[in-house]
Amino acid sequence: MAASKCTRLSEALTGQLLESVDSVLFDCDGVIWRGDQAIPGAPEVINTLKKHGKRVFFVTNNSTKTRKMYADKLGKLGFNATEEEVFGTAYCSAIYLKNVCKVEGKVYLIGSNAMRQELEKMGVQPLGVGPDPISGVQIDWANVPLDQEVQAVLVGFDEHFSYMKLNRALQYLCNPHCQFVGTNTDTRLPLEGGKAVPGTGCLLRAVETAAQRQAQVVGKPSNFMFDCMASQFGLNPDRCLMIGDRLDTDIMLGSNCGLKTLLTLTGVSTVADAEANQKSDCPHRQRMVTPGVSVSMKFSRRCNDHHT
Template identity: 35%
Template structure:
């Protein structure tokens, strides 16, 4: 794992078609955008990069995320570019259950709204849990089925090793950790120095202090 800066940053970003962003701790905290994050994403969008948003937060619908992105100054996004755990759960049920089947919703209004959109109604079932959010690759599979995505030309940007980075590494993406969230560089180094394969799978390819660190590499 090394800092992404200078010519290396230009090369890595230049080789990417798609960037997947976690949101909380990466783009914003609460209702405030992190410094430079909106400017960096606007430049990425202007450079023709596809920007998608992948989050385990089921408390907002896809449209609510689009509204928040716009409100905080990020590039305009359509709901199809947002992949939350609520939407992915609805998508999974639509694929796994026959038409007209029912689902018992344990969650908030946003999750219920996504499931209603998928045509689900209430019932109960005794099944082994299937995790649709990060780090399960199912969330990336949802993105890949929506867009023509080449994993080798995709960057996963996140602040958590055990969700964002692990999913990215599992799916063969380039992984970029931002230190504006819950992870410290000391944690990364600890995993990197470990002989345990499970811990090594949590190590990102690159890190930045914040998304704003990408701005110099995006200058014309």
């Protein structure tokens, strides 16, 4: 197994790195913004990249917003961005259900209104958004009426997640022909001050456990989101740079897809994480680049044999 070292971004390397790519993919939370605040310098970096002819994409596992909602947020925070540059899991899951799962009918959705909107745009009819409280007794739960046109269960972030939703998903997934898709497996959503709340991965794991089946996952580090971008914009992976704050999603996506990768130290993963990753026995291919944000950055590439 080849070992390699982390490369900290320097000014000279930045120039070389930018010369070697045409497209730059940014994770959002922890990279260009934290909550509702832009990370200082990030809008300038992205706007400058675009001015110099680079294509920029925004790639997020967060399923709570449509592309339009993300484009609006980006604009408000000072980023020059369009809907077409946004690849979130609400949108990409809709493409996945349509193009990969070939769903023509309905989908039982554990998710948000934003997901419902993206599915409807794609001609998929979602059921289940909103609160679903329990009623009756256990034998009733096992016999909840099912819509025969449901062809898939999709699990994303759902603030109304409940025992009854879990039960309904299980009843649908007892049919082996019902497909099972999850937006992403992130188990925690980090918040300011070192706090966190449970992420979609917890909900997805609950449904997988109940159904005794594994979901097909759309979000990073799966290749699918990059495949969507690559097919829509004709991207050459070799000329793309993925910038993110998490080794297990962002950097892994880059690694899985053959992109150059840059780990920022503005979010979840730390230098210690990157170093521990370096010492592990998976082969790395380090790349660096940095758009010159006023934070220290580090490149890391992670092998894909840990999470496939």
